[in-house]
Amino acid sequence: MPPHADLCGRFGAGVAMSRMYALRVLYLAVAMMLLTAHLSAIAASPIRQLTSSTATNVRPAWSPDGKSIAFQSNRDGPYHIYLMNSDGSNLRQLTNGDNDDRHPNWSPDGKTIAVDTGDQVKREITLIDVGSKNRTQVTRLGMTAQFPSFSPDGKTIAFYLYNLGTMDLWTVGRDGSNAAAVTRQLATEANNQCTFACHSAGWSPDGTRVAFSDGDNARVLLMAALTGGTATPISPDDEKSHFPVFLADGRIVYVTEHVTANQSYTDLWVVDPNDMSAVRTELAQNVQAQGPFEFNKDGSELLFFSPRTGNFEIYSVTLDAAGKAALAEKAAISTGFGVTRTPVTPQTSVLPFQVTPELVVLGVLALLAITLELTVWIYRRRRAA
Template sequence: MRQVGMKNKALVLVLLLIVGCGSGSREVSVQPKPNVRAEDVASARKRVLKAPHDAEARAALGEELTRLGQFQEAVAQFDSALLHNPALLRAKFGRAEALHQKGNHAQAYRDYLDVLNDASTTAYVAQIAARVGIPFATRQLTAGPGDNLKGRYSLAGNDIVFQSNRDGNWEIYRMPVDGATATRLTYDPGDDESPDFSPDGRQIVFASTRSRKEKQNTGEKQRSIYLMNASDGSGVKRLISNAFDNWNPIFSPKGGWLVFVSDRDDKRDLKYGERQSDLFFYYLTDSSIARFTQGFGDKSSPFVSLNGETISYINNVNGDFEIYEQGLRETNGHRLIFEGGAKGGPQCSDDGKWIVYFEKNGSNFDLYYYQKEQRKTVRLTAHPALDAFPCVQRQGSKILFTSNRTGSYQLFEIDLKAPITREDLTISLSQMLAAGKTSAD
């Protein structure tokens, strides 16, 4: 498995390598259905019989039928309600909910959009946003030229570091999150990728193909791990290099060691990218290296918890790449999520209660977060474009991620404390319908 530093047009290919070939699209529940009592449905039917022209009564019956799972009859009741009162938002939203749960997602999305286009809509915005998978505000941080991706926050959250090919090949750049001008840090013909800040923000670790010869007959170069000053890119020092590939370095929270990915222990004579990858520690005090993961399967995309005691990563031992967690003193990892498509890029919250990742959803990639205690999955993005490589802001509420929703790959930011507005939700839902994308895709 590889996250190879190559030209931008191959990024989707890289993602496919990361998460494998599984699809497994799924429906994310907004909330559990309440218990439906037969007397509630019967009472709603009596109300309609007494007042057949009462739109509110028919809408109430439609809601009870939806909870009961009788979606076809529910839609008929909502249609009748709208015949008597075409402006009744309760009936419009209820019809959309029934259609969505029935499986007619495209029409449901059109009905949701009809509800949002009513300027008086306030009560249903959060419910629609959660249903279609775009519950929070999103803003763009980078723009052209070129592609900008795989961003990481500094510990303070004031700066980001990322890779960009705006000047030809992949180089490392630093930029304040307020959108000020980015500063180029590396100048090398090789590809520099996957940067990460040290906890004190003074250094950046990254992977690079610089000074490495091309692997025979593939045109690919193996990577080594380097360290440099975060302020200006000076003081470049090679930390990790051998005859095999080393990539995806991440600092520990206290900065005493790194975790990185390498295929160094697979001595089989295989083509580039076919050897098994595992996670390793690099100790900055004495430059020693120790293997962390064992067993079969490719392991990659490591992330260290804030307390430094647990590492999250992906492993394809069972076919698709899935998310695992493993304590530093544990021999084996345990799988976290048992539903949905192949996954990548896990990032854990400071308190360890939830984890953000990207997942293959049909032919696309979207962001999700998983609440461990409740075992609940919340969809964060549902754009027709590709959304991947999330980074959780330490001691904050932001999530940085990569998306090609503007045509090129750029960095965007989700604010978990800022629910999406009706206006932005309307725009996003219109784009999804125009692209023919629904949550069932």
Template sequence: MRRSPLWRLLLLVTPGLAQVVEGLVTQLDLFPDNAAATDEGWAAWSPDGETLLFGSNRGGNANLWLKTGDQAARQITDHPAFDGHGTWSPDGRRIAFLSERSGSIGIWILDLESGAVIPLVVDQPGLTLTICAPSWSPQGRIAFEAVRNSDADAVTFTGADKTLRHPNVDIFTVAENGSDLERLTDSPGSDGYPAYSPDGSLIAFDSNRTGEFGIWVMNADGSEQHQITSGGDDGFSAWHPSGGWLAFQSNRAGNPDIWMVNLDGSGLRQLTSDSANDINATFTHDGRFLTFISRRNGGDQDIFLLDLSTVPTLQVIETVQPPKKGTRCLERQ
């Protein structure tokens, strides 16, 4: 039987994880031929589910890499400035990512075939971008967070993991050609980390407008903003491919771990449990596995995979078929 590229990325079952909450966790084998200490982070699966996009400081600088099956990882950006937090275009031919190559943080577009890199959104009057991955909708819009210039120098620490956040961040969207910039939120607090739903009709985000960070959902045009979770310093949400529930990170159990919740706010479940911080969740395109970042194997930051069918608290997982075509900050990788 032919195994998928996903299985050929797996390394070994991480030892010492026989816990009540957590299921089977494996570490992705991204650089099998080199044991050099590097940090990997912010994983995103290609629309066809074949290739993993991730950031790494391998070589001493943060850049973007691709890994397909048992092929060697391939570096796709090479710049002395920070490049990271990539997300795929719906057709899988381009990648939107954050970069400081212009001297300040901005969103850039990489054409994978030609290698051309062009700016999409960079700092401009009234708008200063923050370190947060953009999200690309099936309809061709890109959502991102930015801070109002009047508050651009104000930085606060939030959460048990001391996450850097600006106090007045809002969510914006822009067309993939850089036109039609729209502001979707304008709350007195911080609204950030937007993530489009699989069909592009909704955006999940985190907000502290009530005094603590929780997961919120709104329509893609910014209407009907409503809270999904509270009480846990929640953030970094990711959609299950079915569109019915969200994974997110939370310290509601005393340490940043990955949790899930149904779209109506019911069915709150803990998915990972480890003394190391488990952050930045995303799903494989069949919905069977969840990718996250952790330092649970030591000092380096690595990418891990959770088999959702083995999570004791998760009784039913809706598996979806990977699409044939088309159809997401803490760490700087």
């Protein structure tokens, strides 16, 4: 054997080994680049996913100061109320027990959350102290009382009462006094009540009026909060309108759903109830998100829940141009009411990438693998030298 043969063999093997590890490092580097691109897409997406679990997470509600969000989840069996920060951090459970707690609504001072508690037949309005978690039952009607909504002064609660095939809007004092119906046969058994009536009534900022949906005609109505009387329609008769919410400036945001033989789509509208002669403003169109929506005080940001990733999760979005476009980006999504919405016009935006536990693990493993490969490669190079 020539004297240089062993050296050449070692050199050739070293080159081959170097190439092999270089290719591995290259593959892992590409994987990390793709991961980084995905994470960048998350940061840039106008829609922010706030919950992530195998459970159903729905009905988000802003705290009065905008720092916390209450929502209901069945992650431990029955539906219970959970709290989290506005960015989805600091998740904690507020209620527990064998009965469902649903449809959280904050008191104006942020110290209490009203819910409806019970089973599928009998539900009562209950108050939960946010600090102590103590419970106080408000109604004792023995029927289905649900969807509570605090008045702006915190002294009165509006809610829906279902009994003997009819659903109506009621009010009751915070202490349980003066429970009375505001409407008569708002929705009947023949109508799909949960599509149009199953959402907390919206109080005007001064507490004198409430906005709600008419189950018979699918219109948004406005009437005196405590005395009832004649309801004034504020949405067109030829549209299915529901989920009205008052903004801090007194305007009302509501949802319309347009259904044809081939498609359906949803729009968000803003109207001034004090000037019905004014033209209503379209806030967002072709919205592919689960209603009802919860707006912050100035109407610039909203919360919604949607099954766009498989499970019902809670999202927030800022209502700028990018946010409005992102709301319409999913080609079709279940409304939860037996209707699948499809945009009227083709959408070109891409569904925002979502962080999952699997992706986080993949990123960590890829980083560790790159570090290990580089360490081994450097070690072998030094030995070969």
